Amino acid sequence: METVTATVPGRVNLIGEHTDYNGGMVLPAALSVALTVDLRPREDRKVIVTAEGFSGSAERTLDGLATEHWSDPAVGALREAVKLGLLKGGADLLIRSTIPAGSGLSSSAALIVAILKAARISAASGISDIDLALAARRVENEYLGVPCGIMDQVAVAVPQPGxxxxxxxxxxxxALVPLPASYAMVVIHSGHSRKLSDGRYKERKEECDAARIAFGRDDICLLDPADIEAVAEVDETVRKRARHCASEHRRVLAAREALAIGDIPALGTLMNVSHASMRDDFEVSIPPIDALVADAVELGAAGARLTGGGFGGCIVACVARDRRNAWLAALLERHPQARYIDEVSG
Known part of the structure; x- marks a missing residue:
């Protein structure tokens, strides 16, 4: 059978963290780091996955459950492709990626979406990018057991550079929002890796579920912040999680408006406040990332914040392009464990 190829980007979320599974807004952007999949369909139900950076090949089957192996997302994606009628059986896969694993830049979502897009090409199907994104979320939720929202999948399935x-x-x-040409959204890896399957992400999801019950609505991002403080009989941790979701949703709306009128100082302030909320109310930051964010701003970024699910990974900083090189050199000198990943601008 003919081999087909699909490439999808990583993504950085500029603002709007942990709102995607709580009925809120997000503002991600596609990066130049990307993941490419070569897919050759098989008649049987075998799955053979080869990936750069991993020795040998993983030999799996469509009938197997997730085993916390690096090939699990590929198996789950192929199972979903069969359910969608895009494939009849398994496949041989070759994966090449410049998206750092554990960075919070959606390497897992990129892999699943890339496989589904390759299967779409193989089947000559007209299934939409949004439908593939929804299918990719099912793989994460139902096969991998990661209770993520829909942001990552859409952000890598519907990319628009700049x-x-x-x-x-x-x-x-x-809606697609142009980014300013005179500023760069720079992504820096903290040097501390993360993974959504380690339990802490799931714990935050469960706390948000508790907030839904406590406040009597599913879309806790749409709660009035005053109402969150007014309800007395609520566990303080649950209140803090709801407070972050409601305030972060409003920050995304404000950030979209700031970008529309080119108000970069306002955007930077929103990014800084977002990080503080993730640190204090959602409690997903860690001290090395707090220090990296603080130094990014002190050295001249208009704003900076943790990006991704938290507990490690990357920050994103909004930096004037004419100051970017000096800013980056100074930041990495202070944080030798950190490293530059990518950037996006208009």
């Missing part, structure tokens, strides 16, 4: 995607995760309506 633009952010203002996505309403409740309705899947989205």
């Amino acid at each position: 633009q952010a995607i203002a996505l309403d995760t409740a309705t899947l309506d989205y």
Whole structure:
């Protein structure tokens, strides 16, 4: 059978963290780091996965459950492709990626979406990018057991270079927002890796579920912040999680407006406040990332924040292009364990 190829980008979320599974807005953007999959369909139900950076090949089957192996997302994606009628059986896969694993830049979502896009090509199907994104989320939720929202999948399935995607995760309506040409959104890896399957992400999801019950609505991002403080009989941890979601949703709306009128100081302030909320109310930051964010701002970034699910990974900083080189050199000198990953601008 003929081999087909699909490439999808990594993504950075400029603002709007942990809102995507709580009925809120997000503002991700596609990066130049990317993942490419070569897929050759098979008649049987075998799955053979070869990936750069991993020795040998993984030999799996479509009938197997997730085993916490690096090939699990590939198996889950192929199972979903069969359910969608895009493939009849398994496949041989070759994976090449410049997206750092554990960075919070959606390497898992990129892999799943790339496989589904390759299967779409193989089947000559007209299934939409949004439908593939929804299928990719099913793989994460149901096969891998990661209770993620829809942001990552849409952000890598519907990429537009130089633009952010203002996505309403409740309705899947989205608009493309141009990024300023005079500023770069620079992504720096903290040197501390993360993975969504380590339990802490799931714990935050469960706390948000508790907030839904406590406040009597599913879309806790749409709660009035005053109402969150007014309800007395709520566990303080649950209140803090709801406070972050509601305030972060509003920060995304404000950030979209700031970008529309070119108000970079306002955007930077929103990014800084977002990081503080993730640190204090959602409690997903760690001290080395707090220090990296603080130094990024002190050295001249308009704003900076943790990006991704938290507990490690990357920060994103908004930096004037004419100051970018000096800023980056100074930041990496202070944080030798950190490293430059990528950037996006208009």
